Amino acid sequence: MQFKPFAPGIEVNGQTAYAILDGFKDFEQLASKFLLLEGIGTRGPAGLAIIEPEGWYKQAAWLRAFENIAKQIGDRVLFQIGVAIPRNAKFPPFVVDVVSAIRSIDIAYHMNHRKDGVTLFDPKTGQMSEGIGHYGCEVIPDKNMIVSVCNNPYPCAFDRGILTAMAQRFDPTSAVAHDDAAPCRKNGGESCTYMVTWRG
Ligand SMILES: [Zn+2]
DSSP states (O other): OTTOOSSTTEEEEHHHHTHHHHHTTTOHHHHHHHHHHTTOSEEOGGGOEEOOTTOEEEHHHHHHHHHHHHHHTOHHHHHHHHHHHHHHSOOOTTOOSHHHHHHHHHHHHHHTEEETTEESEETTTTEEOOSSOEEOOEEETTTTEEEEEEESSSOHHHHHHHHHHHHHHHOTTOEEEEOTTSOOGGGTOSOEEEEEEOOO
16 A cells, blocks of 8 residues: 555655655745645745755655645656655665666665664665565566566655666666556555566
């Protein structure tokens, strides 16, 4: 399901939360309205939300902001917020091509969330903890293709934006298609499936 946390006590870091402001581009005031309504950030000059990059914000509140954006604006902006994620999130250093980029999303996702104050991926030990779902990365042999099953509480169009931005960062020929034959979170499913392809 979209918009409902999988576990209590989950927080998202400020660098990630900032993607809502970034994704709205020239409509920062509108984006600020959605964030401030849920208590994310503080009200700065001209009503703009100020997000602390090193701060932590409640995932439940951030997901409610997404839910309101989905209802009032729609998928195009959710997609743009997803595209903004790689611009703002921390990514591990081994990311060098489409496969490593898509594979890194799940690690970065866990690095940028914490539960009860503990970050869900520890780069020192490689330990990943559960509580927020996953971004899958199944590389199809002998094809320039990845199947990514995303079972997490974020919206369908947002994840398509993340996958698209990550793939295109390393190969501009890449494209991401939503598998309409698979379950979709927008229709109450537990996951969405995307096909990432590139010419190579
Ligand atoms: Zn979907």
